[in-house]
Amino acid sequence: MTAPQSELQRIVSALQASGLTVEAVDDGALIQHGESRVALFADADHQGGVIVRLHLDLDLYVEEDSLPEILMGMNLLNQGLDYGILNLDPVEPDEEDGEPDEDAPLAFAVLGRSVLWLPDLGVTELDRLREHLRRFEAEVTDAMERTLHGSKGLSA
Incomplete structure (x- = not known):
């Protein structure tokens, strides 16, 4: 069951009013935060x-072929995250001639995900959403940057 458009519009309007760059898309919104774009549904x-x-x-x-090491590393990273988790999403293979290449290795995108329940869309809850959004983006981005630019990489 999808939220009435007016609820999504209220969330988008509140985020825009707080100074965030928000663009409505099909069934959600894209929020530009620095170099990051967070999708909101x-x-x-x-x-x-x-x-x-x-x-x-x-x-x-x-x-x-990298999944065992990546999953161990992601599990360790997820233990330190408070506002979201890292998740793998399968990527559809490219079809050059209209036919999928069955020999192509499976690939997965690394995504940050978070869920927040709001009892209502009052000022207090919308402020909580903004703070959650800010912390989620910062926490996931910082964890990935430390991992990729640190000495340990994504492997455990």
């Missing part, structure tokens, strides 16, 4: 309130 909760999902595409991709 809102769904009505059947028990009341709104469930807000945040997705941060990190532009990092791993191939299937």
Whole structure:
């Protein structure tokens, strides 16, 4: 069940009013925060309130043969995250001639994800959403930058 458009519009308007660059897209919104673009989706909760999902595409991709090491590293990183998690999403293979290449290795995108339940869209809850969004983006980005530019890499 999708949240009424007016709820998503209220969230977008509140984020724009706080100075964030927000662009409405199909069923959600894109929020520009520095170099990052966070996708935001809102769904009505059947028990009341709104469930807000945040997705941060990190532009990092791993191939299937690296999964054991990557998963161990992501598990360790996720233990230190408070506002989101790192997740793998399968990437559709490119089809050069209209046919998928069955021999191509599977690839996965590394994404940051977070979910926040808002009991209502009042000022206090919208402020909490802004703070959660800020901390989520900073926490995931910082964790990935430390890992990629540190000495340990993504492997455990």
